[in-house]
Each structure stands twice: as structure tokens, then as C-alpha cells.
Amino acid sequence: MNDFYPSKMMLGDPPGLASPWIPRSQLPALLRSLSWENGGEQVAQAVIVGQAGSGKTQLAAAVFRQLADEADLALWVSHDRQNLVEAYAEAESKIHSTEVRDGGVDVDLIESSEEVARRFVSRLRDRATWPYRWVIVIDNVSNSRGVLEDWLWPPLAPHGRTLLTTQTTLKVNSSACTLWHLGPLEQQEVRAFLNDALPRDSSSEERSIIGHLAGMVGGHPLSLQMIHTLLRESRLEPSKVLSKIVSPSRHAEELMSSGRYLEATHQLRQLVDTQSSELPITHPTVLATKANLATALAGIGHFDEARDLLAALVFRMSEALGSEHPTTLTTRANLARLHGQVGDLPRAIEELSSLVADLERVLGPDHPTTLTTRANLAQVRGQAGELAGAIAELSRLVSDQERVLGADHPTVLAARANLAQMHGETGDALRALAELRDLVADQNRVLGADHPTTLTTRANLAQTYGQAGNAPRALADLRELLRDQERVMGQDHPMVLATHHKIAFWLNSLGRHAEALAALERAIPERVGEAAEMNSFTADHVHRSAT
Template identity: 30%
Template sequence: MADTSGARVIAQHGSLAVGYAEQIRFQAPARQPAAWPHLVGVIPPRAPAFQHRAVAEQLRQAVSGGGTAVLGQVLSGLGGVGKTQLAADYARTAWEHGELDVLVWVTASSRELVVAGFTQAAVELLAVDPDEHAANAFLAWLQTTPRRERAYRWLVVLDDVTDPADLRGLWPPANPHGRTLVTTRRRDAALTAAGRRLLNVGLFTPEEAAAHLAQALADHHRHEPADQLHDLAAGLGYLPLALSQAAAYLIDTGMTCARYRELLTDRTRTLSELLPEPGILPDDQATTVAATWSLSIERAERLRPQGLARPMLQLIAMLDPSGIPDTVLTSPPALDYLADLRTRTAASATTGPEPGRVTQEDAVGALRALHRLNLIDHTLGTPHQAVRVHRLIQRATVDTLTPDQRDQLARTAADALLAAWPDTEHYTALAHSLRGNTDALAGTAEAALYRPDAHAVLYRSGNSLGHSGQATAARDHFQRLVTEIGNRLGPDHSDTLEARHNLARWRGEAGDATGAAAAFAELLADQEQVLGPDHLDTLRCRHHFAWWRGEAGDVVGAAEASEQLVADRERVQGPDHRHTLNARAIFARWTGDAGDRASAINICEQLLEDAIRVLGPDDGDTLVYRSNLANERGGAGYAAAAVAAFAELLVDQERVLGPDHPHTLDTRIKLAQWRGKAGDPDGAVAAFAELLVDQNRALGPDHRETLLVRYNIAYWRREAGDPDGAAAALAELLGDVERVLGPDHPHTLDTRHDLSSWRETDHKD
């Protein structure tokens, strides 16, 4: 059982207290109780350019209102956010305003220092001998505070508590006339036990940060444009310590904010190179920003599960500081990395799981250890952005790695992102977060994601953009990727050809079907030369070339090309291969659009029969082929049959794929359309209105499919006899289509044309 007896706790530190007593006896042989009011210890001086922050008022209200009736107020936050300065400002203000009779400031970075500080207080306030009982006597005095005319008002500040265990048995007691204030980088549950309150200290606001820089420079007759100050403050992540040291660097070097900002974005320079040397830090600071978190990392490493905090922080350092999904950091590639790093460190010789194995629970434990030391924020309630970290912690962490270590870590982070990416993106928030993390990784990793080849996550991120409805952004992503890969790996490399394939596809999806067909034709010629006519990538290119020929208006050419593709797929891959079945599906599509609906229906019926035999009735492609067949029958004039077929298909898709799967939502679009075409425009409007609610939730309001549903609502409202309501809905849609797709996108042009036509027709009527 833990020893909580005050006397025994203090006795454990008797040798330290006795040694301290000898110094006091030598310095002050005659002891008398200090006169009131009295200050024990030294309040740190106010930093130049000190900012009065909103959190300071929160602190004053919390401490003055609660007192030690709740045992204490704990200021917790990342190293460098200014906790000590806030505590000192509060203590100094209270002292100067006569609110205190006794103020005790104790540096509390170890248990020994806390005991020594309390011993010093006992010597000065109680005139006792500085022995092993002195600290205990001071705590007892805080409990009772002798009464004369009134009770003495006291404040004890315990600055920089490194480990909550150091205060076991040493917490100042509850007293309505006393207050306790603690600063720490920790946020363990033990700190807020017994009614103690936690106040998280964050970064400067943008305004506070810019004002701090401006004042620090003005004190040395330096003035910079306001926009440059704001840009630099943002580049430093609004961290008070970083701003203070950067200002000193600017003053010492004469450098401008703009030039410093350029150097800060230069990945070839370490953070320590852009800060003052340790011996000339401002404001009596002990460490640079680059080194200020090293002690916290070491302590996190010793928390269970030991040896995982540092490698976990290294992985976090490669990703998006504004939010990393838990699933990335607990994925198999991440676990393998953690296990390998722990095995290769001295920390592997600890109790707990064997060094060679790391579980998901261990990975979460490492995140919690980093969270407890305020090195990251780990919020369990936001799984898509569960981990947040300051960018300078990331920078300082990456700076400790060798180039080879950084490259290995970058590929590991890319593997982890890819492992966490769902095959089908049901949740837009997760996909958005994964894309943001891929972008952040690409900026940090640089060439590593192209050695020895282009990592697959680069393609996955671009395609995710397109699937989210941002076809233009996806096109631009792959345009950059084609250039980057071509420059690094050469124009004939398979990765360059793959990037060109994706670029052509999203060019078409962005509204340029003719340009997509031309790009695929050019790519096909190169692939046939580099890879050969029967290579699977070449056959895939032919598939997409045929598709975009049809989308560009050449439906006869598309039908002929897809028919030849079917023959070559059967020869190369066999008649039952999934790719062969898909080739038959597009052959049916363009055959029907070319005017031969009967043949298209026949092809679809045979294809569906083969798919059920080969793939099974619940396979995703089988369900797509059912949709194709229903659509062809509707196009042949059997609208009621199409409605019935899509209604049956929807039940199966909701069962197999789920209600939010893109294919399920697409079936609901087609079902509503065919209801309208079958003579039920009111039913179509109702179905589309219900679907719009689900699409806004699942896809977002700016997704192209969501915009399509809004168009259909307007269209079928008109068909149902509400031309004014239809025109108003279409006019509202036009503004959003122009904003999302651009003014020259075909969908925008079609919407604008339809609105003009409807208004003209309605005016004539």
C-alpha cells in the first residue's frame, strides 16, 4: 500500500532536507518567523512582450472562485504554451494587489525539489529547524493557518510538475483561505482527483501571436508588415515559446519575417537551425523549441506499454497535424513498425507483451501515453480525426531521423493509410481525413513515395477525390502526378502510364468526354508499344477507350470497339473472367444506345445468367448487371417492368451492400426516374426528395450525384404540373452547379439551357 503518512513521506527525504538545513544554518543562524506578508521562492520574471490572454481571466476566475475547497487548480498543456508565465502573472498580480499574506513558489519538477521548497517555507514562515519534519510542518500549517485578527490568505504554486506521483502525500490541503496552483505537461487522472480542477492551456490566438511578435520586434526598433507577422505566426503554429525564440532569432540575425518564413518551409533545414543557440535564448529560457519536448517523450516512453511512445510519435509526425484517424495508427503496417522499433531499442527489455508483438491495444496505449504528456491530443469521440499534434513537434521529431529512417517511415505511413482506406467510401468524413493525411505525408516524405516506385496511396487519394464528387480536383491531382512520376521514373514507366490512365478517366468525369477519349487513344498506342497488345493494362485501357468514345457521342464506334474487346478478353483471360463479363456489359450498353435494344437485352440476359453461375447472385457485379438489364428493358419501352425490377434490386442491394453504398443510391435514382417515366411524376418527386436527404448525409450537398437528384426533383415537379416551383428549384441548383463544377461544365451548360427553355416556354403559355 502506498505510504500516505505525511511524516513518513517527508522522512523518506530526510537526507535532502538535512543537507538543505545545513546550508540554511550557515546562511542564517538566527531564525525568526518572517513578517507578513511574505514571499517564499522567486516568481519568474515577466517575459518581454508578455500577452494578456483570455485564458488568464479563466484562470483568475477558477482559482479565486474555487480556492482549495477543491484542493487546487491545475494548468495543463503542451510544453511551450506559456503555463509558467500564466501562473506567474496570476501570482504576481494577486501579490501586488494585496490579495495574499503568504505566497510560496516552488519549482516542482521532482519530488526532492518539492520537499526542499516546502522545507524552505517552513523555515521562513515557522522558524523551525530544516529537518525531515519541516515540510510536514508546513503542510500542517497550511491546514490550520493560525488566527489572529483574521486567517492568513496563502497561495502555493507548484511549477512544472513532471510526474503526478511526485506529489503523493504532498498536495497542499483544503482550506477556504488558501489556494493551490499547479503547472504541468501532464493530464493524468490523478491530477484531478479529490476535486482538483484542470484548465487546459492552448496556443496563442492568431491575434495574440501576431501581437507578441510585433511587440517583441518593436522593443528592438524593428517593424514588419502585419500580414508578414500573421503568416509567420501561422507558420510557427501560434506556439508562444516558438514565437519568442523566433523573434530573438530575427533580432539577432536582422532577417525579415518573409525570409524566415521561407526558411521555415525549407525541409532541408532542421528546426534547431532556425532558432537561437541554447546559450543565448531569450527570457532566461532553458531549452530551444526543438528540445523542449525531449523530457516529455522520455517519460512517455516509460509509461505502459513501454517503448512505444517514441515510434508512435514518429509515425504521427509524418501525417496531418489537424487530425489522424485511429485506424491508420492501429493498422497492421503501423503495428509492425512499432514492434520493429521496440525490438531494436533498449526499452524492449521490459515487462508486458513480448517485444516482437504489438497489438492494437498496445498502439492505443502508446497514444494515451503521448496524450497524458500533452504531446498529442487523442480524442476518442472523433475517430476520423482522433489524433492531433502540433506541427513543430512533428518537425522536431522528423529532424531526429536519418534520411534512411525518414524514408522508411514515410513508406510505412503510406502503407498504414492504404490499409485504413475502405474499399468503398461510405463515410465522407473518413475519406476526407485520409486524403488530408496523404497530402500531408506527400509534403513531408517528398521523394520517398516515389522510390522505388510511386506508392499506391497516391493513386488512391486521387481516385477518392473523384469518388467524392470532386472530378475536377481528381483530374488536377493526376495531372500533377503524371508530371511528378514522369520526371522521376520516366515516361514509359508503368506508374507513369497508370497515372495517365487515371488522368484520362477523371478528365472525362470532369465533363470532357471528347478529351478523355483522345487521351485514352494516345495512351493505348503507348501501352501497346511498351507493354504489348495483350497486357492486362492495355486491355483495361481499351475498355475505357470504348466507354469514353460512347460518352463522346460515337456510340457505334464504342459498340464495335467493345465487341472486339470481348473477343480479346475471352482469348486472353477466358469467358468467365470478371473482366470479360464487364466487357460484355459495356458491349450491351453501347449496342442498346446505338439503337439495337433487342440485342442489348439479349446480351444482358445471357450475361446475368453467366454472372449468377460464375460470381453468385449477391456479387456486386451481378447486382450491377441486374441494373443494366432493367435499364435496357425500360429503354425498350417497358417502363413498368423497369420499375418492378429496380424495386426488387433495391431490396437485395440494401441487404448485401447497405443503404449508403453508391450502387444502392444509384438504384434509387433509377427507380425514381422510371417511376416518373411510367406515368407517376408525383411518386418520382417524392422518391427523389426522400433520396436527397440520404445523399446529403452520405455524400454531401456538393456531390455530383446529389446535384443530379436535385435536378430530377425540379424536372419531375415540372412534369407533375408545378412549373413555377420547378423553375425556382432549377435556378437555385444552377448557382450551386456553377460553384461546384464550374461555369463551362456540360452539366452547368445543360442546367442553364433547361432553365432558359423552361422560362421561355412558361412565359409563352
């Protein structure tokens, strides 16, 4: 720190270090690359790249606190452009006030926040007139040059340090800027962290169990912190954590990932009972298991029960974690989506709109949860008949997702499918056809021709041909699709039966009634399910059409 600087400043609100804190192996080297004490007056910038929950913000916060001790000005700011402008303007105003107080010239100007912010960036660049050390951390940047216009980018300067965190791999044009990829913790780091939670006199058997836990939990920081808390604060034995919490949780997740929601529901109900007998009802482990239970309940169609459970969870999470904790916000998103699934569309729209605003403020507009919630909001608006607004929002969303996630990301492909479907619902069949043809080509390339999502889009494309007046093309495409579905999924899969039903519909529209009845026999409603789409066209329709 320069002793002659009149007032050391720390601006912004860096998060506190999590308890328990997981020291990352990259921390010492990252500090050495940025510290003035270690590296002298070299020019240095760094970018931490990692997925959501990887611990990049926590690592940046640890670096920020140590560099702030060496700097005269330390600024922490989130990635949103307006936040940056306001933070820069606030810093410039405070510095100017300090200079006036110490005898500088006061200039009474009427300036916008952006004009004041530009003066701040110019100040950082000009060491001759402002030689003080500064460090700026910009958290959760989605795209450095997309969000940070050239003038907003902190300048390269020997007396300055810039650190960014992002989920997106950024192109670094300067050799002074280094990339630090933050993945899951290594197994030895996981074992060391979990062993730290045990008393010093723990047996070798208990430490052996820690090795099994480390292998099952993996290197995700949030999961590790939860297990560490169970071992140290709740004083659960490692064997009990493994047998009653970790193993059943992993099994339930595997069941849900394979679509076996009924089995997962039974597993999770038992797990909730077990955890509730060992832990407080607001413990993060109990809350996480109940959230998984709500997902499983929705998977078997128990929407009301799932909604009641999520509503109670939002209340508990707000108390235990805080109303703006990412887990609380995600649970609110799941609850709002369930309102739509049970038909309460006005409430779903209201809650999703409020949630999008909160997510953009807390997590940022480009955070995956924010983007997903915007997609849910657009879909619910479409279901409520607000097609024009839903299409406009989905169009903006696809553009944002492509910028943040990349054009081939599965989430982007799903949003494009929803957009094409809405264009079809407005009667713009030609546009829907063009979009679906392009989407099928991209899904074949990215996901593969036999992926269930690709097959679903082919079914939608065939249906759209029929709705556009080309029933023969719809029928031909559906028959080709049926052969692929039977090969990949088997003859009794619900999607296969649904395709038989669609074939029957278009056969009947072409006057081929006997063939339509034969196709319907392969798509008995009891086998297909209770969905309205499957029951809306029956043998009675064929008989009436034939008379």
C-alpha cells in the same frame, strides 16, 4: 519419374516466372502436399484461391515446373471448356502416336475432339493400363463444377496431381483436395523482397525507408515488382522512390477515390513530369501513372485529351508489355469506353467487340475485366439504339456475373440497374418497375439505404413510375428521396438539385405550376451542371403549360 516411360511430355504454355520473382511463403508447403518425392503415392489435388493480381498463376507456374520434373506427362491449360477439350485431345493424340511408334496397335478412327478427350481422361483414371505419373494445372477456373463437367475433371489417382487456380472459393468435396488462399504478401515478406533490391552496402537509413515503402505499397505483387525494378534496375534511391513516386501516386489515388478529379489531375501531371525525367517513357511506372491521369481527365470531362492519352498508351504498352498483357487489354477497354463517351458509338462498338473476343481468349470469359467489357459493350449498343441486342447481352451478362461473382456483388447490381433502364427505354415500364423495385430492396440490404447507388436507383424507380403514368407516385417517392438525400449529401449536392428538378417536372405535369416554379428555383441549371437532362425542363416549360 518412371524410367520405363518412352517419352516425357510437357504440353501447354505455362507463363514464365516474373522478373523479379516473388517467392510466396505457401510454395514449400504446397509442393510438399503435391510432390511424389515428398508425399509418396497419396491422392492429392489443390486449389489456389486469390483475387486478380494476387500472384496465383505465378505460384501455380512455379509448382508446375517442379512437379513436371517428377512427372511423365505435364499439362498446363486455361480454364475455358473448349481449351480443356482441345488440350486433352492433343495429349491423347500425342500419347497414342508414341505408343504406335513403339509397337502399339494403330486404330484408325474418325472421332470428334471431345471423344478423343474422353479417352484421355479414361487413360488417366486407369493405372493398370497406363501407370505413368501425370500433373495437370488448370488456370483461372471461375467455378469448378460449372466449367468442368464431371468427365472433364481430372480424376483422383495416386499417380496423378491436379492444381487449379481461381478467384472464386470452390466447394471441395474430397479430403484429398486442399484449398490454398493467396492474399496480399505479409509485411515481413514485402520488406524482405524490397530489401533484396538494395545493394549490400546500403545504409541503415535507406533500409529504414524501405520499411516506410513496404507499409505504403502493401502486399500486391504487381506493385511490389514495379518498386523492386525502380530500386534495382533504375537505381533510384529509396528516398526518391518514396517522395517522388510512391507518396504522390498514393495521394492521387486517394483524391480520385473521393471524387476530387481536378486536384488529382494536377497531382498526376506533376508526377508524370517527375517520373519521365527519371525513367524511360515505356517504364511500367510511367505507363501506370499516365493511365491514372487519363482516368482523372475523364473525371473532369476532358474526354478528348483522355482519349488521345489512352491511344498513345495502348501503343506504348503494346511495345513494352505486349499486346496481350492484362494492363494493355485494360487500357484498350478504357479507350473504347471513352470513344462512346465522346459520341463515337460505332467506333466504340467495333473496338469493344474486338476486345471482348481478345479478353475471352487471353483472360477467359469469366475474368472480371472480360465481364466489365461486356457490360460496357451492351451499354454502348443501347446508346446506339440497338436496344434488343443490348438487352439480350445484358441478360446473359447478369446470369454470368451472378455465377462468377455472386448475386450480391456491386457489379452485378449495377448490371441489373442498366438492364432495368433499357427495359424502360423500350417502353416496357411494368417490367422496368418490377426490376427496379427488386433492385432497391437488394441494394438496401447489401449496400445500405444511404449508399449513393441505392439513392440513385430510388430516383430511377420514381421516374419510371411517372413514365408509366403514375405521376402522383413519382412525386411522392421523389419527395421522400429528397429528404434522405439532403440528410446524407447536403442541400447543394448535384444529386439533390437534380431531384428538385425532377419534382418540378412532375408537379408541372399535374398542373401544379406555381409549385413547379418554386422547385425549379432550387434547381438552377448553373448549380446543377450542363447535363442535357438538367436543362431540358425549364421555367419556360412551366409558363407555357400554365397558359
